[in-house]
Amino acid sequence: xxxxxxxxxxxxxxxxxxxxxxxxxxxxxxxxxxxxxxxxxxxxxxxxxxxxxxxxxxxxxxxxxxxxxxxxxxxxxxxxxxxxxxxxxxxxxxxxxxxxxxxxxxxxxxxxxxxxxxxxxxxxxxxxxxxxxxxxxxxxxxxxxxxxxxxxxxxxxxxxxxxxxxxxxxxxxxxxxxxxxxxxxxxxxxxxxxxxxxxxxxxxxxxxxxxxxxxxxxxxxxxxxxxxxxxxxxxx
Ligand code: NAD
Numbered sequence: 001x002x003x004x005x006x007x008x009x010x011x012x013x014x015x016x017x018x019x020x021x022x023x024x025x026x027x028x029x030x031x032x033x034x035x036x037x038x039x040x041x042x043x044x045x046x047x048x049x050x051x052x053x054x055x056x057x058x059x060x061x062x063x064x065x066x067x068x069x070x071x072x073x074x075x076x077x078x079x080x081x082x083x084x085x086x087x088x089x090x091x092x093x094x095x096x097x098x099x100x101x102x103x104x105x106x107x108x109x110x111x112x113x114x115x116x117x118x119x120x121x122x123x124x125x126x127x128x129x130x131x132x133x134x135x136x137x138x139x140x141x142x143x144x145x146x147x148x149x150x151x152x153x154x155x156x157x158x159x160x161x162x163x164x165x166x167x168x169x170x171x172x173x174x175x176x177x178x179x180x181x182x183x184x185x186x187x188x189x190x191x192x193x194x195x196x197x198x199x200x201x202x203x204x205x206x207x208x209x210x211x212x213x214x215x216x217x218x219x220x221x222x223x224x225x226x227x228x229x230x231x232x233x234x235x236x
Contacts, residue, residue, distance in 0.1 A: 001027060001028075001218050001219065001220075002024060002027045002028060002029040002075075002076070002214075002217060002218065003027070003028035003029070004028065004029070004030060005029045005030065005075035005076060005217075006029075006030050006032065006072070006073050006074055006075045006076070007024050007029045007030065007031050007032070007075060007076040007077075007078065007217070008032045008034070008066070008069070008070070008074055008076065008077045008078065008111075008115070009021060009024075009031065009032070009033055009034070009077075009078040009080055010034045010035070010057045010078070010079055010080050010081035010107070010111065011034075011035055011057075011080045011081030011082065012031070012033035012034070012035055012052075012080065013033070013035035013036075013037040013039050013044075013052075014035070014037065014180075014181070015178075015180040015181065015182075015206055016080060016130070016175065016178060016180065016206045016209045016210065017033075017035070017078075017080040017081070018206070019205075019206035019207050019209070019210040020078060020080065020206075020209070020210040020213050020214075021033055021044075021050065022210070023207070023210040023211065023213070023214050024076075024210075024213075024214065024217070025047070025049060025050060027214065028049075029049070029076075030049045030050075030051075031049060031050045031051065032051045032053070032069050033050060033051065033052045033053065034053050034055055034057055034062065034065070034066060034081075035052070035054065035055075035081070036054065036055065036056050037054070038054055039052060039054075040052075040054070051069075053065055053066075053069070057081055057103070057107045057111065058102045058103055058106065058107050063110055063111070063114070066111060066114060067114050070114055070115060070117075070118045071118065073118070073122065074115050074118050074119060074125065075122075075124070075125060075126065076125070076126045076127075076128070076217045077111060077112065077115040077125070077126075077127045077128070078128045078129075078130075078213055078217075079107070079108040079111055079112065079127070079128070079129045079130060079152075080130045081103055081104075081107065081130075082103060082104045082130050082148075083099065083100060083103045083104065084100065084142065084145050085097075085099055085100050085144060085145075086141040086142055086145070087141060088140065088141050089143055092143060092144065096144060097143075097144045100144040100145055100148055101144065101147075101148055104130075104145065104148035104149065104151075104152065105147075105148040105151045105152060105155070108129050108130075108152055108155060109155060112127050112129075112155075112159055112170070115127055116159070116163055116166075116168060119163070119166065119167075119168045120163070120166045120168070122167075123166060123167045124167045124168065125166075125167070125168045125169075126168070126169050126170075126171075126216065126217050127156075127159065127168065127169070127170040127171075128170075128171055128172070128173060128213050128216055128217060129152045129155070129156050129170070129171070129172040129173075130149075130152065130172070130173060130175075131149045131150075131152045131153050131156070131172040131173060131174040131228055132145070132146075132149040132174055132175060133174050133175065133176045133230060133232045133235055133236050134146045134149060135149035135150040135152070135153050135174060135228075136174070136230075136236050137236060149174070152172055153172055153174070153228050156170050156171060156172040156226065156228065157226045160225040160226030161226065164225055164226075169216075169221070169222075169224065169225040170225055170226065171216045171221070171224060171225060171226065171227050171228070171229060172227075172228045172229070173209060173212045173213060173216065173228070173229050173230075173231060174228050174229070174230045174231070174232065175204060175208075175209045175231050175232065176198065176204055176230070176231065176232025176233055176235045176236075177194040177195075177197075177198060177203050177204060177232070177233075177235075178203060178204040178205070178206060178208070178209060179203040179204065179205055179206070180206060183203065191203065197235065198232070198233040198234065198235055199233060199234030199235070200233035200234055201233075202233065203233075204231060204232065204233055208231050209231050212229050212231045215229075216229060
C-alpha cells in the first residue's frame with residue numbers, strides 16, 4: 001500500500017523506530033532513516049530501499065542533511081526520535097530540560113516545517129509524531145518529557161489545521177508501556193506492576209506501535225488528521 005513511498009523516520013535504529021522501519025519496509029516503502037547510532041556494521045545498513053544517515057536531528061548539520069534528502073520528495077515523515085532525562089522538579093537542571101525539549105519537541109517542529117514546505121509542492125503528505133500516554137496524565141520525575149509530549153499533541157493538532165488544505169495529514173501516536181530493550185532490563189516486579197496497571201494485562205510490543213504508524217500513514221486513514229492515536233492497552 002505504501003510501495004515506493006518515501007518514508008523519513010528519525011530514531012529508526014532502535015526500539016519502536018526500528019520496528020516501524022521493518023514494517024514500512026515489508027510494505028514496500030523506501031526508508032530514509034536518521035539516527036545518532038552507528039549501524040554501519042549491521043545487516044540493516046546494507047538493505048535495499050533503506051538509506052541510513054547517522055546524524056543528530058537537533059544539529060544544524062542534521063537538519064541540513066534532512067532538508068537535502070527531502071528535496072527528492074517526502075511522502076511520510078515520522079518524528080519518532082525521543083529521549084528522557086528524568087529528575088523531580090527541584091533536581092532538574094536547565095540542561096536536562098533543554099536537551100529533552102530540543103529532541104522531543106523542537107526537532108519535531110523543525111522537521112515538520114521542512115517536510116511541509118516540500119509536501120505543499122506535492123499537494124500530499126503525512127506527518128506522524130511520537131507522543132506518549134504520560135502527556136494525558138503526567139508522570140513523576142518527567143516534567144520535561146511530559147511537557148514535550150503534551151506539546152507534540154498540541155503541535156500536531158495545530159499543524160493539521162494549518163496544512164489540511166494542502167492535502168497533508170498530521171497525527172500523533174501515544175504509546176503506553178512498550179517492551180523496548182530499556183523496559184526489558186527493568187526488574188521483573190516493575191514489569192509485573194506495569195502489566196497489572198494495563199487493562200490488556202501485557203506490555204505493548206514495538207510492533208503494536210509500528211502498526212499504528214502504518215495505519216495512520218496509509219490511505220485507510222485518509223480522513224484522519226489532528227488526532228492522537230493511543231496505543232496503551234487501555235491505560236487511559
Ligand atoms: P529508544 O530509546 O529505544 O530509541 C530511540 C532512538 O532515537 C534511538 O535509536 C536513539 O539513538 C535515537 N535518537 C535519540 N535522540 C536522537 C537525536 N537527537 N538524533 C537522532 N536520533 C536520536 O526509544 P523508544 O522507546 O523506541 O521510543 C521511541 C519514541 O516513542 C520516543 O519519542 C519515545 O518518547 C516514545 N515513547 C516510547 C514509549 C516506550 O514505552 N518505549 C512510550 C511512550 C512514548
